[in-house]
Amino acid sequence: MKCSRCKKLACVALPSHNAGFCPECFPLFFTRQVETAIRREKMFTLDERILVALSGGKDSLALMLELKLQGYNVTGLHIDLGIPDSSWKARKKVEDFCEKNELQLQVFEMEKWGLPICDVKEFVDRPVCAVCGKLKRHIFNKVALEGGYDALATGHNLDDEVARLFANTLRWDTAYLSDQGPVLPASGGFVRKVKPLFRLSEFETANYAFLKGIEIHSDPCPYSSGASFTNHKQLWGELEYRSPGQKFQFYNGFLQRGKQAFAALEKEIGADVKPCEECGSPTSVGRCSICRIKESVATKKAAAQAGK
Ligand SMILES: [Zn+2]
Numbered sequence: 001m002k003c004s005r006c007k008k009l010a011c012v013a014l015p016s017h018n019a020g021f022c023p024e025c026f027p028l029f030f031t032r033q034v035e036t037a038i039r040r041e042k043m044f045t046l047d048e049r050i051l052v053a054l055s056g057g058k059d060s061l062a063l064m065l066e067l068k069l070q071g072y073n074v075t076g077l078h079i080d081l082g083i084p085d086s087s088w089k090a091r092k093k094v095e096d097f098c099e100k101n102e103l104q105l106q107v108f109e110m111e112k113w114g115l116p117i118c119d120v121k122e123f124v125d126r127p128v129c130a131v132c133g134k135l136k137r138h139i140f141n142k143v144a145l146e147g148g149y150d151a152l153a154t155g156h157n158l159d160d161e162v163a164r165l166f167a168n169t170l171r172w173d174t175a176y177l178s179d180q181g182p183v184l185p186a187s188g189g190f191v192r193k194v195k196p197l198f199r200l201s202e203f204e205t206a207n208y209a210f211l212k213g214i215e216i217h218s219d220p221c222p223y224s225s226g227a228s229f230t231n232h233k234q235l236w237g238e239l240e241y242r243s244p245g246q247k248f249q250f251y252n253g254f255l256q257r258g259k260q261a262f263a264a265l266e267k268e269i270g271a272d273v274k275p276c277e278e279c280g281s282p283t284s285v286g287r288c289s290i291c292r293i294k295e296s297v298a299t300k301k302a303a304a305q306a307g308k
């Protein structure tokens, strides 16, 4: 196969775009996709300050590098989860990456905040991944607001978005279907959230990270039984193989025609959001779930230590 741009030997075949690219031209394709996403969805401008969530995985690091190369004002935010023998490795990868590429980085330590994920695993009676995800979203938002950032960018790719949309659709979860998308505008205590990689597949992001020589953290989380939405992603892999472009059509069709309908419905039946009595974060109950988790872990931990 020949490169669609320069006619040299292609190394990445992209059936959904009816194209293939050589190692020099593929990053240009990637850049164009990110530019289109930012422009069409009006994500942010060159004057704004963007906080980029960096887990250390290929998507977040690829996003950070690409935004910096496009001239955006970016700062990385890494959350050190406080999982023994694991979190420091991810943190090291992120720190090294930022140093090498002269990127600003902020590290939030859950241990210092009083709630390392190892305590969540030990003292919270719910699946640790769900609680961890909730805590991370809370912290991203909190740090972005406190730091006066204009937007929070995450490395969610097309496969992540399609798998989530599919899961929400299988449950007809109208609350989630009403506000899933590549841009969530700022509102009542929430910073604007953007996903500049939503037009790119996991395969494409992985190729970009590889061709740019990014060293990624790829160890699975020791507390997770497997990547989230794995089955749905496999199913979609099959659909995409049979009819290339299906994933993007499904997601884009939802954005064009589905989302507004759910948003209108949710406006009528959705819960009101108010600031949490304790921490001020938006919540539909008096004290937010984060404050309740923190208190419950502190109580159980104290009891466990007293019992020793
Ligand atoms: Zn080429």
Ligand SMILES: [Zn+2]
Pocket: 276, 277, 278, 279, 280, 281, 287, 288, 289, 290, 291, 292
């Ligand atoms: Zn709270």
